[in-house]
Every structure is written in C-alpha cells, then in structure tokens.
Amino acid sequence: xxxxxxxxxxxxxxxxxxxxxxxxxxxxxxxxxxxxxxxxxxxxxxxxxxxxxxxxxxxxxxxxxxxxxxxxxxxxxxxxxxxxxxxxxxxxxxxxxxxxxxxxxxxxxxxxxxxxxxxxxxxxxxxxxxxxxxxxxxxxxxxxxxxxxxxxxxxxxxxxxxxxxxxxxxxxxxxxxxxxxxxxxxxxxx
Amino acid sequence: xxxxxxxxxxxxxxxxxxxxxxxxxxxxxxxxxxxxxxxxxxxxxxxxxxxxxxxxxxxxxxxxxxxxxxxxxxxxxxxxxxxxxxxxxxxxxxxxxxxxxxxxxxxxxxxxxxxxxxxxxxxxxxxxxxxxxxxxxxxxxxxxxxxxxxxxxxxxxxxxxxxxxxxxxxxxxxxxxxxxxxxxxxxxxxxxxxxxxxxxxxxxxxxxxxxxxxxxxxxxxxxxxxxxxxxxxxxxxxxxxxxxxxxxxxxxxxxxxxxxxxxxxxxxxxxxxxxxxxxxxxxxxxxxxxxxxxxxxxxxxxxxxxxxxxxxxxxxxxxxxxxxxxxxxxxxxxxxxxxxxxxxxxxxxxxxxxxxxxxxxxxxxxxxxxxxxxxxxxxxxxxxxxxxxxxxxxxxxxxxxxxxxxxxxxxxxxxxxxxxxxxxxxxxxxxxxxxxxxxxxxxxxxxxxxxxxxxxxxxxxxxxxxxxxxxxxxxxxxxxxxxxxxxxxxxxxxxxxxxxxxxxxxxxxxxxxxxxxxx
Numbered sequence: 183x184x185x186x187x188x189x190x191x192x193x194x195x196x197x198x199x200x201x202x203x204x205x206x207x208x209x210x211x212x213x214x215x216x217x218x219x220x221x222x223x224x225x226x227x228x229x230x231x232x233x234x235x236x237x238x239x240x241x242x243x244x245x246x247x248x249x250x251x252x253x254x255x256x257x258x259x260x261x262x263x264x265x266x267x268x269x270x271x272x273x274x275x276x277x278x279x280x281x282x283x284x285x286x287x288x289x290x291x292x293x294x295x296x297x298x299x300x301x302x303x304x305x306x307x308x309x310x311x312x313x314x315x316x317x318x319x320x321x322x323x324x325x326x327x328x329x330x331x332x333x334x335x336x337x338x339x340x341x342x343x344x345x346x347x348x349x350x351x352x353x354x355x356x357x358x359x360x361x362x363x364x365x366x367x368x369x370x371x372x
Numbered sequence: 373x374x375x376x377x378x379x380x381x382x383x384x385x386x387x388x389x390x391x392x393x394x395x396x397x398x399x400x401x402x403x404x405x406x407x408x409x410x411x412x413x414x415x416x417x418x419x420x421x422x423x424x425x426x427x428x429x430x431x432x433x434x435x436x437x438x439x440x441x442x443x444x445x446x447x448x449x450x451x452x453x454x455x456x457x458x459x460x461x462x463x464x465x466x467x468x469x470x471x472x473x474x475x476x477x478x479x480x481x482x483x484x485x486x487x488x489x490x491x492x493x494x495x496x497x498x499x500x501x502x503x504x505x506x507x508x509x510x511x512x513x514x515x516x517x518x519x520x521x522x523x524x525x526x527x528x529x530x531x532x533x534x535x536x537x538x539x540x541x542x543x544x545x546x547x548x549x550x551x552x553x554x555x556x557x558x559x560x561x562x563x564x565x566x567x568x569x570x571x572x573x574x575x576x577x578x579x580x581x582x583x584x585x586x587x588x589x590x591x592x593x594x595x596x597x598x599x600x601x602x603x604x605x606x607x608x609x610x611x612x613x614x615x616x617x618x619x620x621x622x623x624x625x626x627x628x629x630x631x632x633x634x635x636x637x638x639x640x641x642x643x644x645x646x647x648x649x650x651x652x653x654x655x656x657x658x659x660x661x662x663x664x665x666x667x668x669x670x671x672x673x674x675x676x677x678x679x680x681x682x683x684x685x686x687x688x689x690x691x692x693x694x695x696x697x698x699x700x701x702x703x704x705x706x707x708x709x710x711x712x713x714x715x716x717x718x719x720x721x722x723x724x725x726x727x728x729x730x731x732x733x734x735x736x737x738x739x740x741x742x743x744x745x746x747x748x749x750x751x752x753x754x755x756x757x758x759x760x761x762x763x764x765x766x767x768x769x770x771x772x773x774x775x776x777x778x779x780x781x782x783x784x785x786x787x788x789x790x791x792x793x794x795x796x797x798x799x800x801x802x803x804x805x806x807x808x809x810x811x812x813x814x815x816x817x818x819x820x821x822x823x824x825x826x827x828x829x830x831x832x833x834x835x836x837x838x839x840x841x842x843x844x845x846x847x848x849x850x851x852x853x854x855x856x857x858x859x860x861x862x863x864x865x866x867x868x869x870x871x872x873x874x875x876x877x878x879x880x881x882x883x884x885x886x887x888x889x890x891x
Contacts, residue, residue, distance in 0.1 A: 324695065
C-alpha cells in the first residue's frame with residue numbers, strides 16, 4: 183500500500199511528518215471542500231480506562247512488551263533492551279490467544295515481528311486524529327423497527343452436521359482456565 | 373411487543389451460560405432458582421455483577437464496602453439491534469434468527485432506529501450527557517452461543533455518559549424516615565445479546581438456540597457509589613421502574629433473586645479486603661486480580677458501521693430525512709412522567725405520605741387501579757389510599773395475585789367506598805362486604821349489603837329504643853357512666869352495637885346515649 187511504503191521510507195527521518203494528498207478513489211462526494219490530508223494509518227489506542235476493561239489487553243506490570251500496535255502512547259521502544267520477550271509474557275499470550283509457541287524459534291520470530299512493527303513508532307502523529315473508520319464521513323443508515331427476517335430455522339440448521347430437535351449442537355461449555363493450564367505443560371520453558 | 377428482561381451482567385463473564393444454569397449445582401445458595409417465577413409468565417433472569425471493592429476511608433481504620441453494578445436491560449423493540457428478525461420471548465428454537473444473527477458470511481449489520489431512540493431516552497431520563505457521536509466496537513471471545521465470535525458493543529465512545537440515578541432509602545424502624553441518595557452513571561451503551569445455551573451434561577453437549585442472539589441490550593454501568601447490597605437493590609428497583617415508565621424495557625426480574633445474590637455477595641464481601649467479582653458459575657466471589665488479563669477481548673472498531681451521529685434542534689440539517697436522523701430534543705419532549713415525578717404529584721395532589729406513593733408505584737398496575745377508584749368514588753383520597761394500600765393490597769399479597777388478577781374491580785371498590793362515605797355502612801361492615809366481594813361471585817357491594825343486612829340502621833327512632841333498652845338492662849354500667857368512669861361509656865356503646873348486630877354507627881350511639889343519660 184502506498185501509505186505503508188511512505189511510512190517505512192520515512193522511518194529513518196523521525197522528525198518528518200507525512201503529509202500526502204489522497205485523491206478520492208471512489209465517486210463519493212466529500213462534504214468538506216478542504217483537501218483531505220492522509221492520516222497516519224496506525225491507530226493509536228487511548229490508554230485503558232481505569233476499570234481495566236480497556237481497549238488493549240492490559241500490559242503486564244512486570245514486562246514492558248506491548249503487543250504489536252497496542253501502544254499506550256509511549257513512542258520509545260517497547261521491548262526490553264535485549265529485544266527478548268520474557269517467558270511469563272509468552273505464557274500469558276499463550277493462555278490468552280490459545281496458541282502454542284512451541285519452540286525458541288517461534289518466540290524469536292515473534293520478537294522480530296514486534297521489532298519490525300516498532301518502526302511505525304517513528305512516525306510523528308502529534309496532533310493528528312486517528313482514523314477509526316474509512317466510513318467516518320458516511321451516514322449510518324437507520325432501519326425502521328419492522329420484522330422482516332427470520333423464520334428460516336430449517337435452512338440455517340442445514341449448515342450444521344449435528345442438530346438435536348432444532349437446536350445447534352456444540353461441545354460442552356468452556357473448560358475453565360485453571361483446569362486447562364494444569365493439563366498442558368508450557369513448551370517454552372527453557 | 374417483546375417481553376424484555378433485566379439482566380445484571382458480569383463483566384467479561386459468560387452470563388448467558390449462567391442464565392440457563394439457574395438452579396443447577398453451581399448455585400451455592402439454598403433458595404430455588406428462577407423457575408418458580410416462570411409460572412407467572414415472567415422472564416426472570418438475574419445475573420449480578422457486583423464488584424465489591426473495599427477502600428479505606430480517610431481517618432478510619434475500618435474497611436468500607438463499595439459496590440459497582442452493570443445492568444443489561446433488553447430493549448423493548450419489534451426487531452433486533454442489527455437485523456430484522458423478530459424479538460419475542462417464547463418461540464420455536466432458531467425460528468427468530470436471520471442470516472446475520474447466525475453470522476453467515478456476507479451479512480452486514482443495519483442499525484435499528486428504535487433501539488437508538490430507546491438508548492437516548494434512557495440516557496435523558498438518567499440525566500446523562502448524550503454523545504452526539506458514538507462508535508461501535510467488536511468485543512471478541514469464543515463461545516458457542518456467540519456465532520460471530522464477537523459482540524458488537526460500544527466500548528470506546530458510548531451513546532450516553534455521566535448521568536445519575538436518585539433513589540430513596542427507608543429506615544423502616546423510624547416512621548417515614550426517607551433518605552435520598554444518588555448513584556452516578558458511568559455510561560449507557562448499546563450492545564448485542566448472545567444466544568441461549570442449554571447444557572446437556574449427560575451427553576456432554578450444549579444445545580444452542582440463537583433466537584436471542586442479536587437482540588438489543590442497554591448496558592447501564594453504575595459507578596461504585598453504592599455502599600451495600602440493600603442500596604444496590606433499591607437503586608436497581610428504581611432503574612427498573614424508570615425503564616418500565618419509558619417503555620424502553622419491560623425489565624422483568626426476579627426481585628428475590630436479586631436480593632439473594634446481593635446478600636450472598638455482602639456476606640462474602642465483608643471478609644475481604646480486595647476487589648472481588650461475583651463468579652456466577654461458582655456461586656461465590658473470586659479475586660479479581662487473578663481474572664485480570666485472563667480474557668483478552670481484542671477490542672477493535674466495528675468496520676462495518678460508521679459513527680452514529682445524533683442531532684438536536686440546533687444542529688439538525690434542514691434537508692434531512694426525518695427517518696434517518698434522530699433529534700435528541702424531540703425525544704426529550706416525548707419523555708413520559710418518570711416515577712419520581714409521579715410520586716411527587718401523588719403526594720401533592722392527594723396529600724398522601726411519600727411512603728404511600730412508593731407503595732403505589734411498587735406494584736404493577738396498582739397506581740392505575742388507585743386512579744380508577746379515585747375517578748369513580750366520592751370518597752376522600754385519603755380513604756381511598758388507605759383502602760387500596762391496607763385492605764386491597766393485603767388481600768392481593770395473601771393470595772399472591774397480581775392487580776390484573778384481582779376479583780375486585782376498581783368500580784366495585786369505588787361503589788363500596790361510596791356506601792361508606794354516605795354512612796350507609798359502618799367501617800366494620802364495609803370490611804365484611806369487601807371480603808364477600810373478594811369471593812368474586814359477581815355481586816355488587818349494594819347487593820351484599822342488603823342480602824346480609826349489613827347496612828347501618830337508618831331508623832333513628834329504632835336506635836334510640838335500642839339504646840334505651842340497653843340502659844334499662846344494665847343499671848350497674850349506667851351508674852359507672854354517671855360516676856364519670858371513662859371506660860363505662862365504651863362498654864355501653866359496645867353493648868348497643870352488639871344488640872344492633874353491628875349495624876349502628878358508634879358515633880351516633882354515643883351521641884344518643886349521652887343525650888339520654890344527660891351527660
């Protein structure tokens with residue numbers, strides 16, 4: 183994408199602000215006649231609200247690793263000096279994302295990916311509003327409150343191999359996390 | 373119209389799971405689950421999300437409990453939040469599910485206007501700031517009854533913020549001691565409901581019904597200003613009344629269930645000195661610190677929905693399609709009378725005590741009943757209040773009936789009160805008539821009075837004769853009366869009353885006796 187290329191190109195020049203005029207590619211008429219400045223593609227998430235249910239997964243108090251793209255506003259490098267991700271953090275990520283890093287190589291790949299993404303921090307986005315949606319100038323269509331759909335149980339149930347009397351069938355509810363953690367030993371222990 | 377439920381949600385927990393689990397082995401309490409209320413045709417769903425945090429207060433060495441609440445109320449609408457499928461309580465499984473609700477590929481959300489209006493009205497009623505621009509987000513987690521794998525909600529920028537809810541606490545020991553308290557409202561947001569899970573542990577499977585998936589919910593987040601379970605219960609009750617008055621949600625809820633859970637939490641909470649959350653599945657509180665970070669919701673902006681923009685009278689564009697814009701000022705004008713205003717009006721108009729106004733509003737249909745009686749009777753409002761709250765309500769509660777199931781209509785009670793007012797019956801006789809009316813045999817008050825000869829003696833002469841006969845028959849008592857023994861006159865009155873088969877007005881009896889004995 184043009185924007186990404188521009189971003190990496192200017193990564194070396196941290197005090198240059200990207201300003202590129204973007205010609206509208208669709209036939210949408212803008213409501214504003216001003217020129218559209220491209221916004222930085224990277225969305226800066228606001229710091230999580232105090233209730234702890236904030237936007238990004240909470241940064242662990244010990245590690246300073248921030249998962250790619252979920253910065254809390256600090257522009258400095260997020261990884262600890264050596265670029266290594268601490269073991270506790272890996273285990274935490276494994277639990278949350280239900281992935282298995284499996285080997286030292288996989289973790290190294292993760293660390294490289296984080297370092298690569300960090301380059302975007304070099305872009306100065308002070309005073310630039312984040313672009314949350316490319317639809318931001320469109321009107322949100324409001325549907326009137328009429329019943330127009332439904333009554334297709336048979337059709338929907340055909341999508342499932344296994345149904346019981348018009349119910350979809352799923353495996354039993356989530357296994358509670360403590361039980362799961364105890365069963366699977368962590369492979370990243372070194 | 374849909375029946376809606378009020379559900380107190382647990383942050384980050386699968387409360388849909390717990391809803392069906394009601395009464396299962398996971399519940400640690402001894403009270404029965406919601407099933408007993410289902411017989412009444414109510415959807416009784418309660419999950420409590422109470423974060424009991426205990427903060428030290430300045431100058432005190434004791435811990436003080438602080439309770440925060442999140443309440444999910446199902447919006448009263450014909451169709452769902454983002455699809456045109458019907459919202460209805462009891463329907464064959466998976467019959468009210470559109471392709472979008474089943475999250476089939478290629479489907480997109482389309483926002484329901486009525487749900488937005490409901491959210492704005494609720495925000496206005498709770499004195500919130502309505503955000504002119506609000507955003508939708510996706511909250512991801514895996515669960516079988518969430519087919520898309522995410523819930524569309526409004527985490528970042530909800531539709532309303534910073535309001536307050538006022539409620540009144542009674543101190544029952546002291547007569548009419550009412551304190552008004554306020555709880556701040558952090559935000560109100562629109563979000564989707566999930567489907568229903570039925571657990572079949574025997575066959576190790578879960579049955580999924582998506583009828584409820586996608587129904588619009590109003591999540592009301594209260595700040596931790598509540599100091600105990602009792603306050604929480606009252607605040608929630610008041611919110612329930614407000615939502616019912618607005619018509620945004622029918623907010624049916626098992627009150628006893630709420631109270632039970634709050635009490636449970638309170639009992640657990642007293643021992644704790646950390647932030648805990650009520651784990652519904654385990655039926656007890658668990659430390660929240662462990663839970664933080666356990667669940668990553670991966671919030672992201674909903675890419676298929678532009679920001680929701682609301683207008684007011686000043687910002688409304690002149691060429692706007694009225695179907696496509698929502699005018700906050702217009703909605704504010706259509707707000708109905710809220711419970712607090714209704715109570716105020718009742719106290720002013722009918723001179724009743726505040727606690728009476730609370731009682732009238734607390735029972736479904738009672739206020740309407742009361743107002744119908746007032747309309748049809750000549751009797752004083754205070755008399756009506758007394759009869760409705762003390763007699764009528766008492767009979768209802770004894771037989772666990774709703775106002776709509778009452779065998780006595782407003783008209784029948786009004787007629788009875790008219791008879792009482794015109795002194796055609798005594799107070800005691802009126803109670804007897806009411807009891808007869810309650811049997812619901814279709815007789816009117818007047819008919820009962822004449823059949824059972826409960827009418828007050830209208831013949832003054834006959835009464836005078838009766839009094840004279842009593843005087844003659846009880847010379848000892850008469851002497852006591854003449855000696856100014858205060859109890860004696862009451863005894864005489866009682867005797868006359870008995871002789872008259874309770875058909876004489878005690879005040880009249882007293883008057884006649886006093887005249888006869890030249891007192």
